[in-house]
Structure formats: structure tokens, C-alpha cells
Amino acid sequence: MSAAGAVPDPGIDAMRAIMQWPDKTMIAVDFDGTLAPIVDDPDRAFGDPRAIAALGRLGGLGLTIAVITGRPARTVVRLGRFTSVPGLRNMIVLGQYGVERWDAATGEFSIPPEPDGIDALTAEVDQLLASLDLSDARLEHKGRAIGVHTRELANPRAAFETLLPRLNDLAERHRWAIEPGKNVIEIRAPGMDKGVALRSLIEETGVRQVIFAGDDLGDLPAFRMVQNLRAEGFPGLLVCSASHEEDALTEISDLIVSGPDGVAEWLGRLADSLAARRS
Numbered sequence: 001m002s003a004a005g006a007v008p009d010p011g012i013d014a015m016r017a018i019m020q021w022p023d024k025t026m027i028a029v030d031f032d033g034t035l036a037p038i039v040d041d042p043d044r045a046f047g048d049p050r051a052i053a054a055l056g057r058l059g060g061l062g063l064t065i066a067v068i069t070g071r072p073a074r075t076v077v078r079l080g081r082f083t084s085v086p087g088l089r090n091m092i093v094l095g096q097y098g099v100e101r102w103d104a105a106t107g108e109f110s111i112p113p114e115p116d117g118i119d120a121l122t123a124e125v126d127q128l129l130a131s132l133d134l135s136d137a138r139l140e141h142k143g144r145a146i147g148v149h150t151r152e153l154a155n156p157r158a159a160f161e162t163l164l165p166r167l168n169d170l171a172e173r174h175r176w177a178i179e180p181g182k183n184v185i186e187i188r189a190p191g192m193d194k195g196v197a198l199r200s201l202i203e204e205t206g207v208r209q210v211i212f213a214g215d216d217l218g219d220l221p222a223f224r225m226v227q228n229l230r231a232e233g234f235p236g237l238l239v240c241s242a243s244h245e246e247d248a249l250t251e252i253s254d255l256i257v258s259g260p261d262g263v264a265e266w267l268g269r270l271a272d273s274l275a276a277r278r279s
């Protein structure tokens with residue numbers, strides 16, 4: 001509750017609720033750029049062990065732990081190495097913006113079949129890259145999305161700017177969605193985003209407050225969803241994993257930390273504070 005006359009601060013209200021009812025709190029975290037440092041080769045990304053350990057401690061303290069990612073669920077479970085962490089026994093991973101799911105409690109994946117048209121789309125992306133002399137761009141095939149990565153090209157920014165309108169046209173023709181990110185442009189099957197995924201997980205689990213942490217444009221729908229939830233009286237805390245590559249989330253965040261290092265440190269401090277309150 002804010003002091004009379006003061007501007008209400010939803011982040012502070014959320015933090016109070018989290019400290020008071022940790023077992024009614026969900027912490028939902030993005031993967032790349034938030035839990036995992038950005039690296040050139042997406043297949044060499046890894047969950048920061050300090051962040052994963054802190055999430056494990058938070059899980060042990062009763063919080064519901066979720067990862068909501070643009071990656072396939074199987075990839076993130078492998079790269080994050082969540083299965084070896086005792087406190088993550090009940091964690092949930094939502095992959096491909098919420099279409100796929102992994103439940104640590106059962107070890108089961110729920111992965112819908114690949115949508116029709118992915119092969120035709122892939123062939124067109126290949127042709128487009130060849131026509132622009134950008135065939136060196138790394139392609140990430142995700143079954144229901146293709147990621148075109150520009151990070152390792154000679155001029156990543158110029159390649160990104162050249163590709164964005166063209167891949168956008170291609171996606172529109174196929175009625176697919178375009179998802180620009182940090183040196184990556186994805187064409188993906190439409191119909192889901194991290195905001196919808198987050199809301200539905202909140203409803204399913206019955207938590208009463210949420211923390212969402214992210215770093216990139218694909219996290220914006222989740223940030224907006226938390227803002228909507230707050231307008232409905234549901235406490236939420238928005239944490240931005242900041243970097244020089246993207247600043248779209250900074251203004252709407254309650255807390256800005258310095259990239260995955262800052263996220264790991266903050267999660268550790270949150271676990272310390274909650275453990276101290278309990279003892």
C-alpha cells in the first residue's frame with residue numbers, strides 16, 4: 001500500500017506480496033539473454049549455473065518456477081540442465097512461445113506436430129538468402145519456426161536491416177508471424193505469444209503474484225500481460241535483463257539488472273531474503 005498522496009508503485013506492492021506469500025508466487029523467466037548469456041552459436045548457449053541454482057533454491061522455498069522461451073522446450077531443457085537440480089522438481093518449461101511444454105514433475109514433453117508449410121517456407125528463406133548473398137547466415141530450424149541469425153555475419157546490423165522487411169513480406173504471404181530479436185529474425189507459426197502463455201499458466205497454477213524476467217522483444221507480450229494483470233489488481237514484478245543490444249523493456253520494468261550476470265545475482269539475493277524470513 002503506498003503512502004497517502006504518493007504515486008502507487010506496483011513493483012513495490014508486488015515485492016511485498018512475494019515476500020509475504022512465496023508459496024503463492026510464480027517466477028517465470030526467459031532463457032536466452034536472461035538465464036543464459038548470449039553466445040554466437042545458439043546450440044552452445046547454457047543456463048548460468050548460478051541462476052539455475054538460485055531458481056532451485058526458490059523452488060525449494062515454495063515458488064512456482066517456469067521458463068518461457070522462444071526455443072523448443074526440448075532444447076532449453078537440455079541447455080538449461082534443469083533435471084539435475086532438486087528444487088526444480090516441479091518446474092515447467094513452455095517452449096516456442098508457449099506452444100510446447102515440459103513438466104519436470106513427470107519428465108514429459110507435450111510437443112504438437114509441426115505445422116503444414118514449414119518445408120515450403122524453409123525453401124523460400126534459403127532462396128531469399130542466396131539472392132541477397134547472405135547464405136552464410138546461420139539458420140535455426142525449430143520445427144514450427146525458422147530463425148535467421150545475423151550475429152556471425154560480417155555486418156550483422158546491415159544484414160538484419162536488409163532481411164527484416166523481406167522476411168516480413170515472406171511471413172505475411174504465408175500468414176506466419178515475424179519475431180525480431182537480438183541479431184535474429186524468426187518466422188514462426190502464429191497464434192501464441194509469451195503473454196498468453198504466462199496468463200494461462202498463472203490461471204492453471206492458481207498463484208497470486210508473478211515475477212517475469214526477460215531481455216528481448218519476444219518478452220514484450222509477457223511484460224504487457226503483467227501490466228494488464230496489475231491493472232486487474234494482480235501483483236506483478238517486471239525484471240529487465242539489460243544489454244546494449246535491446247532497450248525496449250527498460251522503461252516498463254520495475255527492476256533493471258545487468259544481463260544474465262545481474263539476473264543470477266538478483267535471483268540469489270531474492271532466495272537469501274526469502275530464506276532469512278523463513279528461519
Ligand SMILES: O=P(O)(O)OC[C@H]1O[C@H](O[C@H]2O[C@H](CO)[C@@H](O)[C@H](O)[C@H]2O)[C@H](O)[C@@H](O)[C@@H]1O
Nearest residue numbers: 031032038039040042045069070151182183184
Ligand atoms: O525467448 P528466448 O529464450 O530469449 O529465445 C529467444 C531467441 O534466443 C536465441 O537467440 C539468441 O540467443 C543466441 C544464443 O545466445 C544468440 O546467438 C542469438 O543472437 C540471440 O538472438 C535462439 O537462438 C532463438 O531461437 C530464440 O528465439
